[in-house]
Every structure is written in C-alpha cells, then in structure tokens.
Amino acid sequence: GQQLNQSPQSMFIQEGEDVSMNCTSSSIFNTWLWYKQDPGEGPVLLIALYKAGELTSNGRLTAQFGITRKDSFLNISASIPSDVGIYFCAGRGSNYKLTFGKGTLLTVNP
Amino acid sequence: DAGVTQSPTHLIKTRGQQVTLRCSPKSGHDTVSWYQQALGQGPQFIFQYYEEEERQRGNFPDRFSGHQFPNYSSELNVNALLLGDSALYLCASSLAPGGAGETQYFGPGTRLLVL
Numbered sequence: 001g002q003q004l005n006q007s008p009q010s011m012f013i014q015e016g017e018d019v020s021m022n023c024t025s026s027s028i029f030n031t032w033l034w035y036k037q038d039p040g041e042g043p044v045l046l047i048a049l050y051k052a053g054e055l056t057s058n059g060r061l062t063a064q065f066g067i068t069r070k071d072s073f074l075n076i077s078a079s080i081p082s083d084v085g086i087y088f089c090a091g092r093g094s095n096y097k098l099t100f101g102k103g104t105l106l107t108v109n110p
Numbered sequence: 111d112a113g114v115t116q117s118p119t120h121l122i123k124t125r126g127q128q129v130t131l132r133c134s135p136k137s138g139h140d141t142v143s144w145y146q147q148a149l150g151q152g153p154q155f156i157f158q159y160y161e162e163e164e165r166q167r168g169n170f171p172d173r174f175s176g177h178q179f180p181n182y183s184s185e186l187n188v189n190a191l192l193l194g195d196s197a198l199y200l201c202a203s204s205l206a207p208g209g210a211g212e213t214q215y216f217g218p219g220t221r222l223l224v225l
Contacts (some may be wrong), residue, residue: 003152033213042114042200042216043153088152096166096206097143098214100152 006089006101013079014109021087021104022073029091032065032072033098037086046087047074079108112137114203114217122223123191131186131220135203141165142184143214144176145200153200159184160206188222196224 005024013019023032031050035043047058049065049072056063062075072089086105090098115134123129135142141160145153155168159178178184182203188195198221202214 006152031212035216040218040221042116042218045213045215048213090152092212096158096212097155097168098145098153098202099155102150102152 004089004091004099004101006104008104009102010105010107012107012109015079015081017079019076019079019083019106020073021089022071023089023091023101024071025091025099026070027091027093027099028069029093029099030069031092032063033090033092034061034063034072034074035088035090037088037103043088076106079106081108081110084108114201114215116199116201116217116220118220119218120221120223122225124225125191125193127191127224128187128189129191129222131188131199131201131222132183133186133201133203133217134183135201136215139203139205139215140182141204141206141212142178142182143202143204144184144186145202145216146170147198147200147219149197156186165206191224193224196222198222 034046037043047063052069054065060077086103088103089101117132143158144156147153157167158165162178173189175187198219200219201217204214
C-alpha cells in the first residue's frame with residue numbers, strides 16, 4: 001500500500017537536544033497529522049494541521065503544514081527521555097483514509 | 111471521557127480460521143476506521159464505517175469485512191486467515207464529516223498472531 005516518505009528512519013540523540021523529522025508525499029493532502037506510538041500501543045495524536053502554511057505548537061512540539069501541501073515537519077525542542085518512541089506522520093486527501101509514513105524511531109540518551 | 115477501546119488485546123489463530131475483532135469508538139464519535147500495522151511499518155487503511163455502511167475501502171481482499179452497529183461500535187472480520195495477516199489491528203474513531211472533526215483517534219489495538 002501507499003506510504004509517505006518519512007525521514008529520518010531513526011534518530012539517537014542526547015537529552016536536551018532538539019529533533020526534527022519530516023514527511024513528503026507525491027500527492028496533495030488537506031490534513032497532516034503527527035502521531036506518537038509506544039511499543040504495544042496505538043498511535044496517540046500529537047498535532048493536527050488543517051491549512052497549508054499552518055504552524056502549530058503543542059508544548060515542546062511544533063509542526064508545520066507545507067505550503068505545497070505535499071510535506072510537513074515536526075520539531076521537538078529540549079528532548080527528554082519520555083520522548084522515546086516511534087513518530088508517524090499521516091496525511092488525508094479528499095477521501096477519508098489516512099496514509100501513514102513508515103515512522104521515525106527516536107531514542108533519547110539521558 | 112472514554113477513549114477508543116478494542117477487544118481482545120491479543121489473539122492467536124491458525125491458518126484458515128476466522129477471526130472477529132471489536133471496537134468501541136470514543137464517546138461522541140460516529141465513524142470508525144480500521145487499520146493493519148505490520149511490524150516495523152506504518153498503519154495501512156483497511157476500511158471506514160459511517161452510518162452502518164462501508165464508506166471507503168483500502169487495498170485489502172474481500173476476506174476482510176466489517177460491520178458497524180447502531181451504537182457506532184464496529185467489528186472487523188477476517189476469513190481464511192493467512193500467516194501474513196499477523197499484525198496489530200488498529201481501530202480509529204472520528205466525527206464525520208468535515209474539518210477538525212475528522213481527526214482520527216486510535217485505540218490500543220489487537221495483536222493477531224496466525225500460526
């Protein structure tokens with residue numbers, strides 16, 4: 001099935017560092033979503049973006065909806081150990097389904 | 111405010127068997143979507159139910175079928191199980207249609223192992 005191009009595939013950082021990850025698509029999306037998934041659990045919504053160019057923050061997390069509507073990025077500032085997990089981007093076009101990236105595995109070294 | 115719930119949490123089946131997974135949406139939501147997540151991959155859309163009808167379907171064979179009940183809860187049925195059906199099955203609920211209401215919230219998933 002179709003998946004978005006999400007990078008990097010994995011990151012290993014020190015506590016306190018900032019993190020950036022992004023997603024690109026060959027298709028235009030109307031909505032971009034960022035989720036975090038812990039082992040054995042379902043994805044938890046972090047940030048939802050609904051308009052091209054939109055920049056939204058949720059605590060230490062900031063995400064932007066690309067102006068071309070084909071990309072989005074997520075930044076995490078001042079990382080902490082509990083940020084560890086897999087981060088997924090997801091986009092929705094004119095239909096109802098979400099298309100997901102393959103995920104970015106984040107490891108934070110205390 | 112109850113979130114999305116799924117049952118069972120884990121399930122082991124053998125090839126050729128049939129399985130039914132269940133989902134109760136978040137309070138106030140009327141739309142349920144099902145996803146399959148293989149190990150190391152992002153979730154893949156199976157189908158979405160709204161007003162007790164399948165509204166859209168992903169690239170999955172007819173062995174995968176579903177149902178939505180009047181209380182908005184939903185079932186996913188998989189017939190003639192294959193080894194490749196082993197995965198985490200996720201249910202997501204949302205309000206339909208339009209705008210922020212379509213944001214999907216996920217349950218914890220059902221881990222299916224086919225032997």
